[in-house]
Amino acid sequence: MAEKKKPVETLEEQIIASRAEYRDLIRTGLDEQIKTISERLAGGNRDGEEIVTIKALAAALDYVFEQPVPAPSVHAAEVLSPAMIFVSPVCPKCGVTDTAIMLNVSSVLTVDSDGSEIKLKGKSKARTHICGQMTLLEGDGQTTINDILGD
Numbered sequence: 092m093a094e095k096k097k098p099v100e101t102l103e104e105q106i107i108a109s110r111a112e113y114r115d116l117i118r119t120g121l122d123e124q125i126k127t128i129s130e131r132l133a134g135g136n137r138d139g140e141e142i143v144t145i146k147a148l149a150a151a152l153d154y155v156f157e158q159p160v161p162a163p164s165v166h167a168a169e170v171l172s173p174a175m176i177f178v179s180p181v182c183p184k185c186g187v188t189d190t191a192i193m194l195n196v197s198s199v200l201t202v203d204s205d206g207s208e209i210k211l212k213g214k215s216k217a218r219t220h221i222c223g224q225m226t227l228l229e230g231d232g233q234t235t236i237n238d239i240l241g242d
Protein backbone atom coordinates (compact mmCIF):
# COMPACT_ATOMS: atom_id res chain seq x y z
CA MET A 92 0.00 0.00 0.00
CA ALA A 93 1.33 3.41 -0.97
CA GLU A 94 2.20 5.75 1.84
CA LYS A 95 -0.35 8.53 2.08
CA LYS A 96 1.17 12.00 2.19
CA LYS A 97 0.35 13.79 5.43
CA PRO A 98 -1.51 17.05 4.83
CA VAL A 99 0.49 20.19 5.63
CA GLU A 100 -1.13 21.98 8.54
CA THR A 101 1.17 24.44 10.26
CA LEU A 102 3.38 27.18 8.84
CA GLU A 103 6.47 25.28 10.02
CA GLU A 104 5.26 22.13 8.23
CA GLN A 105 4.63 24.23 5.12
CA ILE A 106 8.21 25.56 5.18
CA ILE A 107 9.59 22.04 5.67
CA ALA A 108 7.40 20.76 2.81
CA SER A 109 8.64 23.61 0.60
CA ARG A 110 12.25 22.62 1.26
CA ALA A 111 11.45 18.98 0.49
CA GLU A 112 9.85 20.05 -2.81
CA TYR A 113 12.94 22.13 -3.65
CA ARG A 114 15.25 19.19 -2.88
CA ASP A 115 13.08 16.94 -5.08
CA LEU A 116 13.20 19.52 -7.89
CA ILE A 117 17.01 19.64 -7.79
CA ARG A 118 17.35 15.85 -7.45
CA THR A 119 14.98 15.18 -10.37
CA GLY A 120 16.78 17.74 -12.53
CA LEU A 121 20.19 16.25 -11.73
CA ASP A 122 18.95 12.67 -12.31
CA GLU A 123 17.66 13.66 -15.75
CA GLN A 124 20.88 15.47 -16.63
CA ILE A 125 23.13 12.62 -15.45
CA LYS A 126 21.26 10.24 -17.77
CA THR A 127 21.97 12.47 -20.75
CA ILE A 128 25.65 13.19 -20.01
CA SER A 129 26.89 9.79 -18.86
CA GLU A 130 29.21 7.91 -21.20
CA ARG A 131 30.10 4.24 -21.25
CA LEU A 132 33.80 3.42 -21.33
CA ALA A 133 34.90 1.10 -24.10
CA GLY A 134 37.98 -1.04 -23.65
CA GLY A 135 40.55 -1.16 -20.91
CA ASN A 136 40.13 -2.51 -17.41
CA ARG A 137 37.05 -0.29 -16.84
CA ASP A 138 35.28 -1.47 -19.99
CA GLY A 139 31.53 -0.86 -19.87
CA GLU A 140 31.67 1.40 -16.81
CA GLU A 141 29.49 4.51 -16.91
CA ILE A 142 31.27 7.80 -16.29
CA VAL A 143 30.53 11.51 -16.26
CA THR A 144 33.22 14.00 -17.18
CA ILE A 145 33.78 17.01 -14.97
CA LYS A 146 33.07 19.30 -17.94
CA ALA A 147 29.71 17.60 -18.62
CA LEU A 148 28.84 17.60 -14.91
CA ALA A 149 29.61 21.33 -14.62
CA ALA A 150 27.38 22.02 -17.64
CA ALA A 151 24.60 19.86 -16.14
CA LEU A 152 24.83 21.67 -12.79
CA ASP A 153 24.72 25.02 -14.57
CA TYR A 154 21.64 23.87 -16.48
CA VAL A 155 19.81 22.61 -13.38
CA PHE A 156 20.56 25.67 -11.26
CA GLU A 157 19.63 28.06 -14.08
CA GLN A 158 16.08 26.68 -14.20
CA PRO A 159 13.42 28.88 -12.61
CA VAL A 160 12.58 27.87 -9.08
CA PRO A 161 8.94 28.13 -8.11
CA ALA A 162 8.18 30.23 -5.05
CA PRO A 163 8.50 27.97 -2.01
CA SER A 164 5.11 29.05 -0.77
CA VAL A 165 2.79 32.00 -1.19
CA HIS A 166 1.82 31.80 2.48
CA ALA A 167 5.05 31.00 4.30
CA ALA A 168 8.41 32.70 4.61
CA GLU A 169 11.41 32.23 6.84
CA VAL A 170 13.40 35.37 7.63
CA LEU A 171 15.68 36.88 10.27
CA SER A 172 14.69 40.08 12.04
CA PRO A 173 14.85 42.89 11.22
CA ALA A 174 13.05 41.89 8.05
CA MET A 175 11.14 43.52 5.24
CA ILE A 176 8.48 41.32 3.69
CA PHE A 177 6.26 42.30 0.79
CA VAL A 178 2.82 40.91 1.42
CA SER A 179 -0.04 41.00 -1.08
CA PRO A 180 -3.10 41.46 1.12
CA VAL A 181 -6.23 39.51 0.24
CA CYS A 182 -9.34 41.44 1.33
CA PRO A 183 -11.33 39.32 3.78
CA LYS A 184 -14.57 40.84 2.45
CA CYS A 185 -14.27 40.83 -1.37
CA GLY A 186 -11.36 38.43 -1.82
CA VAL A 187 -9.49 40.78 -4.20
CA THR A 188 -5.71 40.69 -3.85
CA ASP A 189 -4.39 44.21 -3.47
CA THR A 190 -0.95 45.54 -4.35
CA ALA A 191 1.81 44.35 -2.03
CA ILE A 192 2.41 46.23 1.19
CA MET A 193 5.77 46.22 2.91
CA LEU A 194 5.71 44.67 6.36
CA ASN A 195 8.62 45.56 8.64
CA VAL A 196 9.26 42.97 11.29
CA SER A 197 11.45 43.65 14.29
CA SER A 198 12.16 41.78 17.50
CA VAL A 199 11.37 43.19 20.94
CA LEU A 200 13.03 41.99 24.15
CA THR A 201 11.15 42.47 27.41
CA VAL A 202 13.06 41.97 30.64
CA ASP A 203 11.40 41.93 34.07
CA SER A 204 11.89 40.19 37.43
CA ASP A 205 10.46 36.91 36.04
CA GLY A 206 13.00 36.77 33.23
CA SER A 207 13.07 37.88 29.64
CA GLU A 208 10.87 37.31 26.63
CA ILE A 209 11.41 37.98 22.98
CA LYS A 210 8.61 38.61 20.54
CA LEU A 211 8.10 40.03 17.08
CA LYS A 212 6.54 43.32 16.15
CA GLY A 213 5.14 43.90 12.68
CA LYS A 214 4.57 47.34 11.18
CA SER A 215 2.96 48.26 7.88
CA LYS A 216 1.28 51.24 6.28
CA ALA A 217 -2.40 51.10 5.44
CA ARG A 218 -3.47 51.41 1.83
CA THR A 219 -6.75 52.71 0.44
CA HIS A 220 -8.85 49.76 -0.75
CA ILE A 221 -12.15 49.81 -2.60
CA CYS A 222 -13.87 46.43 -2.30
CA GLY A 223 -14.21 44.58 -5.58
CA GLN A 224 -11.89 46.93 -7.47
CA MET A 225 -8.94 45.26 -9.12
CA THR A 226 -5.58 46.95 -8.73
CA LEU A 227 -3.82 48.54 -11.69
CA LEU A 228 -0.97 46.58 -13.10
CA GLU A 229 2.38 47.94 -12.07
CA GLY A 230 4.05 49.30 -15.15
CA ASP A 231 7.07 51.24 -16.16
CA GLY A 232 5.64 54.53 -14.97
CA GLN A 233 4.79 55.49 -18.54
CA THR A 234 1.20 54.21 -18.45
CA THR A 235 -1.36 56.81 -19.48
CA ILE A 236 -5.10 56.83 -19.05
CA ASN A 237 -5.41 55.98 -22.78
CA ASP A 238 -3.33 52.82 -22.21
CA ILE A 239 -5.89 51.73 -19.65
CA LEU A 240 -9.06 52.81 -21.48
CA GLY A 241 -7.87 51.95 -24.99
CA ASP A 242 -8.32 54.14 -28.05
Ligand SMILES: [Zn+2]
Binds near residue numbers: 183185187220223
Ligand atom coordinates in the same frame (compact mmCIF):
# COMPACT_ATOMS: atom_id res chain seq x y z
ZN1 LIG B 1 -12.31 44.32 -0.46
